[in-house]
Amino acid sequence: MNLNLPTEVVEIIKKVQDKGYEIYVVGGAVRDILTKRLVDDWDFTTNAVPQELLKIFPQGIYDNVFGTVMIPNDVVSTPFDLTTFRTEYGYSDTRRPDRVEWGKTLEEDLQRRDFTINALALKIINPKSKTLNKSKYENSKDKTNHKSQITNLSLITVNAELIDLFKGQEDLNNKYIRAVGNPDERFSEDALRMMRAVRIASELGYKIEEKTLQAIKKNAALINRIAKERIKDELFKIVSSPHPSEGILLFREVGLMHQVLPELDETFGVEQKSPGRHHIYDVGTHCLMSLKYCPSNDPIVKLATLLHDIGKAKTFKKLETGTITFYNHELVSARLVKKIAERLRLSNKDSEKLWTLVRYHQFTVDERQTDSAIRRFIRKVGMENISDMLDLRVGDRLGGGASETSWRLEEFKKRLIEVQKQPFSIKDLKIDGNDVMQILGIKPGPKIGEVLQQLYNEVVNNKLDNKVSSLKKQVSKIYNGTR
Numbered sequence: 345m346n347l348n349l350p351t352e353v354v355e356i357i358k359k360v361q362d363k364g365y366e367i368y369v370v371g372g373a374v375r376d377i378l379t380k381r382l383v384d385d386w387d388f389t390t391n392a393v394p395q396e397l398l399k400i401f402p403q404g405i406y407d408n409v410f411g412t413v414m415i416p417n418d419v420v421s422t423p424f425d426l427t428t429f430r431t432e433y434g435y436s437d438t439r440r441p442d443r444v445e446w447g448k449t450l451e452e453d454l455q456r457r458d459f460t461i462n463a464l465a466l467k468i469i470n471p472k473s474k475t476l477n478k479s480k481y482e483n484s485k486d487k488t489n490h491k492s493q494i495t496n497l498s499l500i501t502v503n504a505e506l507i508d509l510f511k512g513q514e515d516l517n518n519k520y521i522r523a524v525g526n527p528d529e530r531f532s533e534d535a536l537r538m539m540r541a542v543r544i545a546s547e548l549g550y551k552i553e554e555k556t557l558q559a560i561k562k563n564a565a566l567i568n569r570i571a572k573e574r575i576k577d578e579l580f581k582i583v584s585s586p587h588p589s590e591g592i593l594l595f596r597e598v599g600l601m602h603q604v605l606p607e608l609d610e611t612f613g614v615e616q617k618s619p620g621r622h623h624i625y626d627v628g629t630h631c632l633m634s635l636k637y638c639p640s641n642d643p644i645v646k647l648a649t650l651l652h653d654i655g656k657a658k659t660f661k662k663l664e665t666g667t668i669t670f671y672n673h674e675l676v677s678a679r680l681v682k683k684i685a686e687r688l689r690l691s692n693k694d695s696e697k698l699w700t701l702v703r704y705h706q707f708t709v710d711e712r713q714t715d716s717a718i719r720r721f722i723r724k725v726g727m728e729n730i731s732d733m734l735d736l737r738v739g740d741r742l743g744g745g746a747s748e749t750s751w752r753l754e755e756f757k758k759r760l761i762e763v764q765k766q767p768f769s770i771k772d773l774k775i776d777g778n779d780v781m782q783i784l785g786i787k788p789g790p791k792i793g794e795v796l797q798q799l800y801n802e803v804v805n806n807k808l809d810n811k812v813s814s815l816k817k818q819v820s821k822i823y824n825g826t827r
Contacts, residue, residue, distance in 0.1 A: 368467050368507065469505060611657045709755075719804075795819060
């Protein structure tokens with residue numbers, strides 16, 4: 345088959361081949377090429393050992409025990425990974441091989457891979473001289489699903505042979521995710537592969553083949569042996585995928601949610617429909633639908649939207665009238681997400697943002713709210729989180745069967761903008777203590793703070809404009825009135 349590959353990729357292949365070694369494009373790159381998706385993560389396998397690869401690529405980085413040499417990539421942020429053929433033995437911790445040996449054949453390398461659609465390899469036979477000016481992938485419908493936006497790639501037309509030892513192309517055509525060989529063995533080797541199966545299904549819109557699906561259900565508890573950071577990374581990719589709600593539903597179906605996010609799993613079946621309530625789904629389904637409609641691309645906002653109501657399972661009450669209540673569920677939800685953030689090893693910044701969005705998602709939208717009330721809301725949420733909080737509210741509304749917005753919400757947005765034009769603290773005034781001392785000709789002392797506080801009060805109460813000229817005129821009046 346003829347393919348148009350980036351010049352940098354072809355140059356790597358040629359350099360290795362010119363030294364007499366075998367080299368193949370493997371993994372997700374082959375899968376994406378065959379499905380005409382944008383490739384921004386290139387993996388190669390070769391019979392050249394790391395020390396030989398470093399002679400070919402002096403700029404390469406080799407700091408692992410798995411035979412992978414990383415070569416900086418000027419086209420996208422992800423480096424090129426060149427890995428020596430290898431065979432792995434023993435997975436006593438269900439995370440990493442006990443022993444790795446260099447393999448001699450491509451088949452040895454491919455049979456250790458996770459899924460058939462990732463066990464495909466491309467052998468480049470002879471590159472032609474023709475160079476194109478634009479990427480054949482840049483108009484792909486899937487382009488927006490990739491982090492890297494690659495345009496104007498220099499491509500070379502090459503002749504390639506597809507090597508498919510496990511019917512991966514057939515599974516691609518049928519949109520199936522199937523384990524290579526025995527799925528129980530693959531998942532016992534690396535339990536994270538179970539989450540990876542869910543993530544790939546969520547990204548591509550594929551189904552997990554039945555035997556592979558049953559093996560995940562059987563081995564779901566093994567996920568607890570995996571480093572929480574790795575689990576977090578896969579979870580972030582699922583909620584950020586093109587089909588996040590379907591991915592999380594599959595995550596639950598195979599039993600992984602019960603292991604990783606039991607607090608969320610507990611919400612399914614918790615009823616919300618009752619007299620005087622707008623909800624049409626149970627709590628868990630509402631959370632899924634909220635995630636589906638959340639317009640944000642930020643994985644923390646997506647995760648907050650998914651988890652915003654997990655406290656409802658613990659605050660559920662049904663009154664004699666039949667009305668269901670969840671008093672203070674946002675407080676309970678916030679406590680639960682704090683524990684989840686710790687469990688998933690989120691950074692302090694991400695943990696704080698997740699907690700804030702969940703804690704204050706139940707904010708009131710009322711045209712009778714005072715400016716002071718809106719300022720208090722902004723201070724609690726943080727101006728940097730306002731847009732994210734509104735995205736969560738959109739998901740929450742649509743996920744509950746309501747319209748995307750309302751006139752009250754739109755009015756609230758306008759007032760948020762207007763209120764932010766006013767100072768939120770004395771530090772936001774257009775003049776400071778030095779200006780006050782210069783105007784009054786006095787030395788530092790408590791009177792400076794008293795004048796600034798009075799200026800701030802007048803600005804907040806719309807009695808004075810936060811402008812340098814207006815503030816300076818008022819300084820002497822305030823000072824003379826306080827002496």
